[in-house]
Amino acid sequence: xxxxxxxxxxxxxLLVLAAPPSVQSQEISDNLKGSxxxxxxxxxxxxxxxxxxxxxxxxxxxxxxxxxxIPEDHAKLLASVKxxxxxxxxxxxxxxxxxxxxxxxxxxxxxxxxxxxxxxxxIPNQLKTEYGIGALMYSxxxxxxxxxxxxxxEPRNWVDFYNVKDxxxxxxxxxxxxxxxxxxxxxxxxxxxxxxxxxxxxxxxRAFAKVAQLKPNVGRWWVAGADAPQSLISGEADVAAAYNGxxxxxKKEGAPVELSWxxxxxxxxxxxxxxxxxxxxxxxxxxxYISRAKPQADFAEAxxxxxxxxxxxxxxxxxxxxxxPGSPELxxxxxxxxxxxxxxxxxxxxxNWDVALERCVALLSQ
Amino acid sequence: xxxxxxxxxxxxxxxxxxxxxxxxxxxxxxxxxGFITSLPLMTLLVGFLVIPLTYIVWGSFEGSQLSFxxxxxxxxxxxxxxxxxxTLRIGLIxxxxxxxxxxxxxxxxxxxGSRSFTAISIFVLVPLFTAFLIRTYAWMLILGxxxxxxxxxxxxxxxxxxxxxxxxxxxxxxxxxxxxxxMAIFTMYSSMVRIDYEVTRxxxxxxxxxxxxxLRIYFPMSLPGVxxxxxxxxxxxxxxxxxxxxxxxxxxxxxxxLIVSQMTTLLNFELGYATAVVLLLVTxxxxxxxxxxxxxxxxxxxxxxxxxxxxxxxxxxxxRTVKSALNPILVLAxxxxxxxxKPLLTRNGRWLWGYTIIILVFLTAPLVxxxxxxxxSSPFVVFPPPGFSLRWWEKLASATDWQQSFLxxxxxxxxxxxIATTVGTMGAFWLVRTKFVFKKxxxxxSLSPLMVPVVIVATSxxxxxxxxxxxxxxxxxxxxxxxLAVPYVIVVMAAALxxxxxxxxxxxxxxxxxxxxxxxxxxxxxxKPALVTxxxxxFLTSFDELLVSVxxxxxxxxxxxxxxxxxxxxxxxxxxxxxxxxxxxxVAVFIVTAQVMRNRHxxxxxxxxxx
Numbered sequence: 001x002x003x004x005x006x007x008x009x010x011x012x013x014l015l016v017l018a019a020p021p022s023v024q025s026q027e028i029s030d031n032l033k034g035s036x037x038x039x040x041x042x043x044x045x046x047x048x049x050x051x052x053x054x055x056x057x058x059x060x061x062x063x064x065x066x067x068x069x070i071p072e073d074h075a076k077l078l079a080s081v082k083x084x085x086x087x088x089x090x091x092x093x094x095x096x097x098x099x100x101x102x103x104x105x106x107x108x109x110x111x112x113x114x115x116x117x118x119x120x121x122x123i124p125n126q127l128k129t130e131y132g133i134g135a136l137m138y139s140x141x142x143x144x145x146x147x148x149x150x151x152x153x154e155p156r157n158w159v160d161f162y163n164v165k166d167x168x169x170x171x172x173x174x175x176x177x178x179x180x181x182x183x184x185x186x187x188x189x190x191x192x193x194x195x196x197x198x199x200x201x202x203x204x205x206r207a208f209a210k211v212a213q214l215k216p217n218v219g220r221w222w223v224a225g226a227d228a229p230q231s232l233i234s235g236e237a238d239v240a241a242a243y244n245g246x247x248x249x250x251k252k253e254g255a256p257v258e259l260s261w262x263x264x265x266x267x268x269x270x271x272x273x274x275x276x277x278x279x280x281x282x283x284x285x286x287x288x289y290i291s292r293a294k295p296q297a298d299f300a301e302a303x304x305x306x307x308x309x310x311x312x313x314x315x316x317x318x319x320x321x322x323x324x325p326g327s328p329e330l331x332x333x334x335x336x337x338x339x340x341x342x343x344x345x346x347x348x349x350x351x352n353w354d355v356a357l358e359r360c361v362a363l364l365s366q
Numbered sequence: 367x368x369x370x371x372x373x374x375x376x377x378x379x380x381x382x383x384x385x386x387x388x389x390x391x392x393x394x395x396x397x398x399x400g401f402i403t404s405l406p407l408m409t410l411l412v413g414f415l416v417i418p419l420t421y422i423v424w425g426s427f428e429g430s431q432l433s434f435x436x437x438x439x440x441x442x443x444x445x446x447x448x449x450x451x452x453t454l455r456i457g458l459i460x461x462x463x464x465x466x467x468x469x470x471x472x473x474x475x476x477x478x479g480s481r482s483f484t485a486i487s488i489f490v491l492v493p494l495f496t497a498f499l500i501r502t503y504a505w506m507l508i509l510g511x512x513x514x515x516x517x518x519x520x521x522x523x524x525x526x527x528x529x530x531x532x533x534x535x536x537x538x539x540x541x542x543x544x545x546x547x548x549m550a551i552f553t554m555y556s557s558m559v560r561i562d563y564e565v566t567r568x569x570x571x572x573x574x575x576x577x578x579x580x581l582r583i584y585f586p587m588s589l590p591g592v593x594x595x596x597x598x599x600x601x602x603x604x605x606x607x608x609x610x611x612x613x614x615x616x617x618x619x620x621x622x623x624l625i626v627s628q629m630t631t632l633l634n635f636e637l638g639y640a641t642a643v644v645l646l647l648v649t650x651x652x653x654x655x656x657x658x659x660x661x662x663x664x665x666x667x668x669x670x671x672x673x674x675x676x677x678x679x680x681x682x683x684x685x686r687t688v689k690s691a692l693n694p695i696l697v698l699a700x701x702x703x704x705x706x707x708k709p710l711l712t713r714n715g716r717w718l719w720g721y722t723i724i725i726l727v728f729l730t731a732p733l734v735x736x737x738x739x740x741x742x743s744s745p746f747v748v749f750p751p752p753g754f755s756l757r758w759w760e761k762l763a764s765a766t767d768w769q770q771s772f773l774x775x776x777x778x779x780x781x782x783x784x785i786a787t788t789v790g791t792m793g794a795f796w797l798v799r800t801k802f803v804f805k806k807x808x809x810x811x812s813l814s815p816l817m818v819p820v821v822i823v824a825t826s827x828x829x830x831x832x833x834x835x836x837x838x839x840x841x842x843x844x845x846x847x848x849x850l851a852v853p854y855v856i857v858v859m860a861a862a863l864x865x866x867x868x869x870x871x872x873x874x875x876x877x878x879x880x881x882x883x884x885x886x887x888x889x890x891x892x893x894k895p896a897l898v899t900x901x902x903x904x905f906l907t908s909f910d911e912l913l914v915s916v917x918x919x920x921x922x923x924x925x926x927x928x929x930x931x932x933x934x935x936x937x938x939x940x941x942x943x944x945x946x947x948x949x950x951x952x953v954a955v956f957i958v959t960a961q962v963m964r965n966r967h968x969x970x971x972x973x974x975x976x977x
Binding site for chain 1: 443444445448449452506507510511512513530532533611612615616617619623624626627629630631632633634635744745746747748749821824825828829832833837916917919920921924928929931932933934935936938
């Protein structure tokens with residue numbers, strides 16, 4: 001097994017050496033170049049395709065470091081870290097999950113020495129933390145089937161979403177497993193009239209009461225990101241709390257769906273380096289490489305998720321920037337999800353997230 | 367037997383006679399035989415389940431801290447109890463439905479010629495080869511608010527507003543029953559096929575009505591098959607989570623969903639471990655209580671040991687009293703049943719055929735939807751498709767990664783199936799043929815890989831194989847699949863062995879066959895239908911397995927289910943249906959070819975005998 005891996009690496013290295021000078025590598029600083037490999041988890045599907053195009057292939061080409069992909073599962077990855085044999089060097093985690101990874105002592109500090117000053121300056125502060133560097137921006141917003149609502153009468157925000165009288169139709173909301181990623185309680189509070197800047201700290205009693213009130217009108221509780229657009233397209237639901245990337249992906253292919261940005265939640269993932277990673281240096285080089293404006297712009301172009309590097313917006317067509325989470329224009333309508341609050345410990349000794357999950361399961365299984 | 371097949375057999379007998387003398391002496395001792403047959407199974411269960419699970423149990427108590435905190439948290443919440451009860455209830459309902467629906471089909475399969483048998487088994491088997499994820503999506507399209515059923519009913523004017531079929535417990539039961547009916551059919555068939563019809567005919571000659579001879583003669587003889595299928599389905603159903611999560615409503619939370627969200631959302635592994643331990647104990651408890659009322663021994667005790675010899679336990683005694691008290695009612699019911707079914711039964715099984723066809727339609731319905739969608743012009747999974755196109759088939763033809771995954775899954779499934787069938791069959795021989803005290807406990811133990819939620823099996827195997835440096839190897843991955851497949855093999859083989867006429871073996875031995883020859887030329891050929899069923903179930907277990915593969919894969923080619931899962935998480939497009947349709951097509955071709963070859967072989971050998 002090891003011998004095979006070595007041969008592959010050797011082969012890859014030879015290929016790079018033998019590459020004719022006509023293959024122009026991008027302008028990258030020499031300290032990002034290297035050898036060996038970096039192991040990254042991947043979710044597969046269109047997601048992996050976009051990452052490959054924007055990150056993995058250019059990185060391998062420009063630095064000579066091979067990228068190895070393995071299927072993503074965080075339970076498995078954490079078990080491997082605990083054993084001292086991390087299966088991957090890098091993975092990405094939802095913003096709310098970072099604290100859990102840090103508490104479990106599962107991640108290394110990010111080495112920002114490989115980042116250029118320009119790159120660092122273009123990344124917002126909450127996206128460059130000690131243990132995680134932003135991976136991408138995404139949003140959960142109000143999506144609807146355009147054939148079900150006449151022009152001008154579409155649901156625009158959470159208040160409309162929770163108003164079944166003026167905006168009749170079946171709803172779909174995230175199930176408890178996706179409580180935080182799907183912004184269930186934030187949406188409920190804004191639906192109940194709480195202004196965007198007063199959402200945190202979340203009043204759980206009020207939020208759950210609002211969800212309970214809407215429950216008879218929720219035809220489907222989704223568990224996977226692709227579920228919400230699928231429900232809109234198949235007619236299972238008319239209005240959805242859905243991820244922007246999935247909705248715009250479907251829209252690009254001709255589906256009658258639209259997303260409203262009003263009161264949408266701005267969310268992000270972090271890249272983390274696993275504790276005890278044998279390729280720590282290559283991992284840091286990878287993160288420094290892909291955080292630059294160009295790869296970030298390429299990724300946004302491939303899958304309609306927002307770049308974490310503000311300079312990237314300048315490299316993208318105007319039409320696209322208008323629909324990218326975190327873009328200066330949209331950010332005004334959006335609410336940053338407060339991951340810190342979700343990971344705060346409540347008086348019961350458990351995190352707010354833990355408490356909310358239990359209450360959610362209790363509510364839905366009634 | 368034909369001449370052609372006796373000749374090679376004889377030469378093999380002679381060849382084997384030269385080499386195997388020392389071996390035979392050893393094999394004559396029952397204890398040695400028991401040891402040898404039990405060894406692979408026990409190694410597998412202890413090595414790949416018990417030892418890895420100690421890690422989980424240890425973790426659930428926070429290791430040396432011996433904390434019961436996670437357990438008290440589980441029992442402190444009424445919601446958790448509700449989820450557990452819901453899981454058990456769904457398991458029971460699905461089991462009863464699957465058995466009741468499958469029984470007549472299995473019965474019909476034992477009575478028909480080989481050509482109709484092949485036809486029916488294709489329709490029963492083929493749905494199993496559509497990846498379970500796309501199958502679940504097909505159910506969503508059939509049951510949905512604007513799905514096939516609702517649209518048809520509205521079009522016919524029967525209803526005016528769509529019925530809520532999807533996202534209900536009803537949909538969960540439909541989806542799960544659909545998965546288990548084929549398993550029920552084949553498990554029951556492989557033991558029913560050994561029942562001698564002459565016995566029921568004899569009963570009728572002696573004056574029993576057809577209903578009586580069925581209820582009092584045939585049905586009791588078929589019970590071992592029914593119980594084996596029932597136990598398998600019940601235990602497997604408790605661990606289901608993707609189907610209920612996708613088809614069910616807000617309240618349809620199975621306990622495995624709870625465990626997965628404790629582990630992956632909260633990263634609270636220890637709580638997940640504790641929940642899994644509770645589930646395991648509850649399952650064992652239920653099976654133990656069930657064994658007081660249902661004679662589970664029927665599955666594994668061989669037919670020569672008379673059941674009535676054993677002093678009946680409280681439950682059985684209670685049952686017998688109830689039975690004799692109910693006798694007059696039973697007779698009355700039989701008479702009524704006889705009167706009503708008489709016109710039906712005399713029509714030579716036409717009703718049975720009609721019923722079977724309805725079931726086959728139910729089994730193939732999702733497949734038909736999947737097939738049609740694979741030719742859709744739409745990039746979305748919508749039904750009916752807006753137009754016809756071959757784009758997904760073209761995409762599939764050029765997708766080398768899909769082809770590699772397919773070949774790898776095929777390899778893996780074959781390896782897992784061969785090993786599981788060998789290990790499981792040896793284990794079944796040991797469990798059925800050897801006499802020892804803790805038989806019931808050992809039998810339930812051999813089913814334990816199904817009682818532990820898959821995510822827990824996956825986690826514990828991961829840690830275990832990492833320590834053994836097996837992680838990411840083909841062998842390590844195969845053993846994970848073998849572990850999950852072995853219970854199916856054991857149950858199927860045990861039920862078949864139980865109905866096996868053991869006097870055939872001494873008869874062969876008297877005529878000079880050595881133990882291994884008896885096995886090869888007498889025992890295994892007779893068990894062939896059961897072996898095929900067992901091997902097939904083992905293959906399918908591996909072919910459709912997701913979680914253990916994700917954990918143990920390492921850097922090998924992703925298996926097909928991993929590919930499916932990756933695609934379905936971000937975008938659902940008809941490529942999956944094209945891939946599934948292609949696999950189904952291959953399976954159908956394989957079954958038909960095998961049947962044609964067998965027919966041709968039979969035809970050739972029989973003409974040679976005549977010539």
